[in-house]
Amino acid sequence: MNKRQLEAQETRKKIYETGCRLIEERGFQNVSVEDITKACGVAKGTFYVYFKRKEEIIFECCENWFGEVDRMARSRKGTLAEKLTVYFKGFMEGVTCGGLELCRQWVREVIDPKDVPGDMCGGKYAYDLRHLRNFFKDAVKEGMLRKNAPIEELVRLFLCQLYGMMACWCMSDAEFTPEDWVERFAKLQLNALLKPYLTEEGVKNGGNL
Amino acid sequence: MNKRQLEAQETRKKIYETGCRLIEERGFQNVSVEDITKACGVAKGTFYVYFKRKEEIIFECCENWFGEVDRMARSRKGTLAEKLTVYFKGFMEGVTCGGLELCRQWVREVIDPKDVPGDMCGGKYAYDLRHLRNFFKDAVKEGMLRKNAPIEELVRLFLCQLYGMMACWCMSDAEFTPEDWVERFAKLQLNALLKPYLTEEGVKNGGNL
DNA sequence: GCACATAGCTGACTGAAAGTCAATGACCGC
């Protein structure tokens, strides 16, 4: 990689990081592309060299966040319930530790998918659906969930909980910690959703959160 | 009311109804104020005589929707669980019968409350919090819920379910009916949340959905 | 019936911000 390419990479990184920071500080709607470029000393046009649209910077941010949480949950040893707890806690940690705007953007995308360009992340709702779908598929492969487990329905019901929690968190002026949310998750007895589909192995490994 | 006032009332109604229709047809972001005013044959400025901001037209629409559902749920005779079912089914009917944009706007407001002007509906998240809070308070008054029932927590947990369901509905390309949602609601065993707080009277009247 | 007041409406205007693109000049390979 020559000097030119290194500098370009640096420029992109600068825009991405400054953008994320400003958006998180002021809110997506209250930061213009020029705010971002001025803050890192480049011209407005440069932004559009690296990002097709203003939104793309936050799409990328969400993608990184989801990917990170997914890796955490998968690398964790334990029962399905424990892994799911990591999943939820990871999301809520991302959200509650300076990720309010990320969370908002995520909800925006979910409620208004046409705002997400088709060439981002392989299609609409791809962030969450893809990861969670694979998560449940793996659980079937590993013999924790029965083969007839309705993957799509499980994905939907879990996301339903996750969306609801995030919306509530936004609503509650961010007064809860990730731990509070895990407790809520358990309280809502989501494991009841899984039970009908657990294998003997899955039950033995503990289905309760 | 003289001719002038009647005509003004008519103008406002025309803008409100045309606006709601266009927004529902094309999506909030894809309808400009001029689209609305042109479609009903008035000047752009007239819009701003009756609505402070573009958003206000959809705020009003949401307010009407929530009010209507609340009236339905309250007028229904039956157990707390039955009333809540009416509540949820009513919301989901509003959403699933041509209310996609309403639903989206609602979620937008919840995740981004600073976008809702403080003078609308008495404050942020007022639509849903107010109605549901009063609903639970009445249940205490009527002796169905115990006096120590944590109203705010119940409101939050129920809204959590509602938001999650709505987000999922937006996500699922509107493939579910309100009945599907009521079934999901029961499935999620929300009644488990209520049980600890039900009075003997409340239990006798049936706590299960 | 006339004159004045004003409610209701108008549409040109302003400002802000997203997104474009031809021009520029620093760097690279030869």
Add this chain to the structure above:
DNA sequence: GCGGTCATTGACTTTCAGTCAGCTATGTGC
């Protein structure tokens, strides 16, 4: 050192929300 390329630039276009001074219809007092 030279021609070409690639990252960068910033003036420009477009779109749209929101404003406001002015106009006209209607209502009111005489």
